[in-house]
Amino acid sequence: MHALQTQNGNVPSAVGGEAGRSIELAPGVALAGFVMRFERNEEVFAEEEDADFVYKVISGAVRDVRILADGRRQIGAFHMPGDVFGLECGEQHRYSAEAVVDCEIALVRRAALERAALRDGTTARKLWALTAGDLLKLQDHMLLLARKTARERVASFLMRMSGRAAAGDAFDLPMSRLDIADHLGLTIETVSRAFTQLERDHAIAMPAARRIVLNDRLALAEG
Amino acid sequence: MHALQTQNGNVPSAVGGEAGRSIELAPGVALAGFVMRFERNEEVFAEEEDADFVYKVISGAVRDVRILADGRRQIGAFHMPGDVFGLECGEQHRYSAEAVVDCEIALVRRAALERAALRDGTTARKLWALTAGDLLKLQDHMLLLARKTARERVASFLMRMSGRAAAGDAFDLPMSRLDIADHLGLTIETVSRAFTQLERDHAIAMPAARRIVLNDRLALAEG
DNA sequence: CGTCCCCTTGAGTTATTTCAACACTCGTGG
DNA sequence: CCACGAGTGTTGAAATAACTCAAGGGGACG
Numbered sequence: 001m002h003a004l005q006t007q008n009g010n011v012p013s014a015v016g017g018e019a020g021r022s023i024e025l026a027p028g029v030a031l032a033g034f035v036m037r038f039e040r041n042e043e044v045f046a047e048e049e050d051a052d053f054v055y056k057v058i059s060g061a062v063r064d065v066r067i068l069a070d071g072r073r074q075i076g077a078f079h080m081p082g083d084v085f086g087l088e089c090g091e092q093h094r095y096s097a098e099a100v101v102d103c104e105i106a107l108v109r110r111a112a113l114e115r116a117a118l119r120d121g122t123t124a125r126k127l128w129a130l131t132a133g134d135l136l137k138l139q140d141h142m143l144l145l146a147r148k149t150a151r152e153r154v155a156s157f158l159m160r161m162s163g164r165a166a167a168g169d170a171f172d173l174p175m176s177r178l179d180i181a182d183h184l185g186l187t188i189e190t191v192s193r194a195f196t197q198l199e200r201d202h203a204i205a206m207p208a209a210r211r212i213v214l215n216d217r218l219a220l221a222e223g
Numbered sequence: 224m225h226a227l228q229t230q231n232g233n234v235p236s237a238v239g240g241e242a243g244r245s246i247e248l249a250p251g252v253a254l255a256g257f258v259m260r261f262e263r264n265e266e267v268f269a270e271e272e273d274a275d276f277v278y279k280v281i282s283g284a285v286r287d288v289r290i291l292a293d294g295r296r297q298i299g300a301f302h303m304p305g306d307v308f309g310l311e312c313g314e315q316h317r318y319s320a321e322a323v324v325d326c327e328i329a330l331v332r333r334a335a336l337e338r339a340a341l342r343d344g345t346t347a348r349k350l351w352a353l354t355a356g357d358l359l360k361l362q363d364h365m366l367l368l369a370r371k372t373a374r375e376r377v378a379s380f381l382m383r384m385s386g387r388a389a390a391g392d393a394f395d396l397p398m399s400r401l402d403i404a405d406h407l408g409l410t411i412e413t414v415s416r417a418f419t420q421l422e423r424d425h426a427i428a429m430p431a432a433r434r435i436v437l438n439d440r441l442a443l444a445e446g
Numbered sequence: 447c448g449t450c451c452c453c454t455t456g457a458g459t460t461a462t463t464t465c466a467a468c469a470c471t472c473g474t475g476g
Numbered sequence: 477c478c479a480c481g482a483g484t485g486t487t488g489a490a491a492t493a494a495c496t497c498a499a500g501g502g503g504a505c506g
Contacts, residue, residue: 066362068446072370076362089355094362118348121341128351132312135358139289139299139317142361145368146408147295150494177453185369190494192454209453223291373462400485410463415486432470432485 023056023106025084026126031116033108038099044086047096051088053107057081060103061174063183066095075183077137078175080163084130101174145185152223153184154194158204159222162214173210246279246329248307249349254339256331261322267309270319274311276330280304283326284397286406289318298406300360301398303386307353324397368408375446376407377417381427382445385437396433 023033035058038044044055044062055062062079076095079085086097088110099105117124144156157180165171173180177188184191198204203221205213246256258281261267267278267285278285285302299318302308309320311333322328340347367376380403388394396403400411407414421427426444428436 066366068366068370070446074366074369076365089352094359118344121344121347124340124344124347124351128347128354129312131351131354131358135354135361136317138358138361138365142299142365142368143289143291143297145365146297147291176451187495188453189455189496193494196454223293399483411485412464412487413462416462419486 021106023108025054025056025108025113026130029116029123029126031108031112033106035104035106038103038105040099040101042099044097044099044103044105045093047093049093049096050091051086051093052110053086054084054110054113055086055097056084056106056108058104058106060105061100062097062103062105063100063175063179064095064097065182073182074185075179077134077141078161078179078183087127087130089131100179148223150184150186150190150194151197151221153186154180154191155198155203155218155221156223157184158198158212158214158218162212165214167214167216167218170207170211170213173212177209244329246331248277248279248331248336249353252339252346252349254331254335256329258327258329261326261328263322263324265322267320267322267326267328268316270316272316272319273314274309274316275333276309277307277333277336278309278320279307279329279331281327281329283328284323285320285326285328286323286398286402287318287320288405296405297408298402300357300364301384301402301406310350310353312354323402371446373407373409373413373417374420374444376409377403377414378421378426378441378444379446380407381421381435381437381441385435388437390437390439390441393430393434393436396435400432 020032021034022030024030038060045051045053047066057079059081061081062083062085064076064079064085066074066076068074077085078100079097086093088094113127117127144153148156161173162169162171175183177191180186181188181191186194195204195206198218198221199206201217201221203215203218205215207213243255244257245253247253261283268274268276270289280302282304284304285306285308287299287302287308289297289299291297300308301323302320309316311317336350340350367379371379384396385392385394398406400414403409404411404414409417418427418429421441421444422429424440424444426438426441428438430436
């Protein structure tokens with residue numbers, strides 16, 4: 001089975017004891033689970049795989065990926081530390097999830113979560129709130145994909161990835177230009193040019209390709 | 224308050240008795256509600272409005288709309304008869320909903336639904352399933368917006384709107400080319416050209432601008 | 447030191463948008 | 477009955493944003 005044996009033959013190492021470490025999936029919703037390490041580019045779960053677990057990023061970053069028949073790739077979202085992902089209402093995952101960099105990820109059995117939700121209305125509501133939160137984020141992203149220019153898409157992306165970083169703060173992007181392009185519906189070249197252009201316009205500084213310093217005026221470029 | 228008094232001063236007419244008509248929101252989840260008529264282009268609810276009701280299309284069609292500061296418009300989804308919409312986890316609607324054509328829409332008080340869900344785990348799960356279903360649809364739409372060509376977007380859209388109609392069947396689109404464009408992230412001209420092109424290639428026939436007859440080969444154009 | 451991977455940049459191409467004109471339908475009112 | 481205007485859809489021509497193809501730079505690592 002997958003969580004203990006990935007398709008590429010790796011055996012991700014369990015950390016913190018297989019048994020009963022408490023994982024907080026939402027405020028006030030903590031269940032027994034365990035933590036595993038995943039290497040850069042390792043698959044956390046695959047499309048069509050049974051959704052037996054729910055996941056939470058402890059450290060690192062995760063992308064979820066879907067592929068069109070002819071190879072076109074789309075990254076639906078990046079999951080950062082603290083984010084819960086892979087929570088499905090149906091029986092199977094509809095997309096695959098991969099570690100962007102080396103990760104620690106907590107796993108909770110979905111069956112346990114479902115039981116808790118069925119017993120307790122408050123837990124059920126928080127579960128629903130998780131899915132509803134994903135929906136809200138996706139709605140914003142849809143607007144970005146449908147109506148924003150390349151420059152605006154990259155600016156919006158940087159604003160989101162900066163998290164609580166203020167103007168003047170530096171932060172690191174864990175993902176490659178290709179990942180960003182596949183998330184924003186662009187090509188790597190267009191993403192690269194947008195970065196260059198934002199830097200030229202003093203909306204950001206780039207001490208390194210993946211290290212970003214924000215300027216106030218980036219917010220204006222968001223559209 | 225909105226459901227009884229819309230922003231444009233109209234008073235939508237209640238139908239079937241204000242009190243206690245039973246509305247089925249999901250299989251096995253039926254609550255007391257009432258039915259109202261909305262005219263073409265009338266607002267069902269507004270962005271930022273308190274989400275006091277959950278809605279179900281009885282007849283007609285509804286679009287949900289979000290507007291960017293500079294006027295760019297995006298239609299997140301069309302809701303057809305049988306679809307539930309406007310179900311929020313938070314307190315406010317994040318987008319507005321408008322009648323595409325004259326509609327009959329059932330309303331259920333959200334408070335009643337929340338109470339039912341809190342009491343009964345099965346109801347809570349079905350509520351969650353509704354939101355999760357919206358999320359799945361939106362994920363497909365995201366892929367369309369991010370990675371498909373204009374022709375593929377229109378073909379995919381027609382496949383979805385055709386519902387159970389088979390090749391050779393005709394069906395009517397309730398919405399304008401502008402609505403379609405704003406749903407697919409295109410301009411009206413590009414949408415119009417894609418229709419013309421699909422007809423020229425015998426993927427569809429168009430007895431009228433909004434009346435479509437499918438051909439098998441439309442599926443190939445989907446991408 | 448060489449190789450691989452990732453990122454950037456330039457030049458030419460293309461899909462889509464923009465701007466403009468025109469056709470069609472449907473009410474309304476003369 | 478016809479003229480008129482508003483709303484909607486189609487088409488053409490020019491402009492442009494993003495893509496494709498191609499080359500080269502730089503860091504990490506064996």
